[in-house]
């Protein structure tokens with residue numbers, strides 16, 4: 001179970017700056033268990049967004065938002081509402097946000113921070129997608145996690161070593177930052193890369209932060 005908590009409403013509203021219509025996605029799995037993204041929290045979020053002058057075009061609470069195929073199937077009937085929206089706000093762990101970003105060519109905002117694995121990873125079919133950093137940065141990276149998908153966990157852009165879209169550390173894997181650039185290009189939001197992102201506070205992750213390389217003393 002992935003442990004997540006909702007981001008402060010002020011932070012969520014700052015993501016929605018300049019947007020009017022938003023489609024809400026929740027998760028009936030871990031996020032419901034954590035009370036960060038089940039139906040009740042989605043309804044409460046709808047009220048807060050409407051109080052702030054936003055229009056909520058629809059709500060879908062997916063049984064397991066970390067399952068990309070399930071997200072695709074569940075969101076299909078809402079296609080018209082989603083096309084009519086400026087963005088999606090996803091109340092789930094980081095994997096659910098990335099699953100939504102993988103199936104919808106729209107801006108996808110993370111509504112939660114994932115703070116701990118809590119025992120079991122999500123249902124993404126091929127590899128790890130969230131390292132429970134406690135301060136989700138998917139807002140700034142097109143809904144693709146630079147911590148899970150970049151070998152150097154770089155938060156502010158590519159290292160420059162990628163060749164033909166592959167990672168210089170593991171050429172068998174795609175460069176995470178190339179994926180980020182491709183998606184931001186696809187949704188017409190490359191401008192996000194000019195946002196100044198606050199320094200990351202690794203202290204809020206219950207996993208204890210990124211792996212460190214031991215430095216040998218002379």
Ligand code: SF4
Nearest residue numbers: 094130131133137145
């Ligand atoms: S930035 Fe990545 S590691 Fe951190 S919560 Fe979001 S998806 Fe998970």
Ligand code: SF4
Nearest residue numbers: 150159167168175176
């Ligand atoms: S090549 Fe891409 S994924 Fe690999 S370390 Fe550099 S930026 Fe990260």
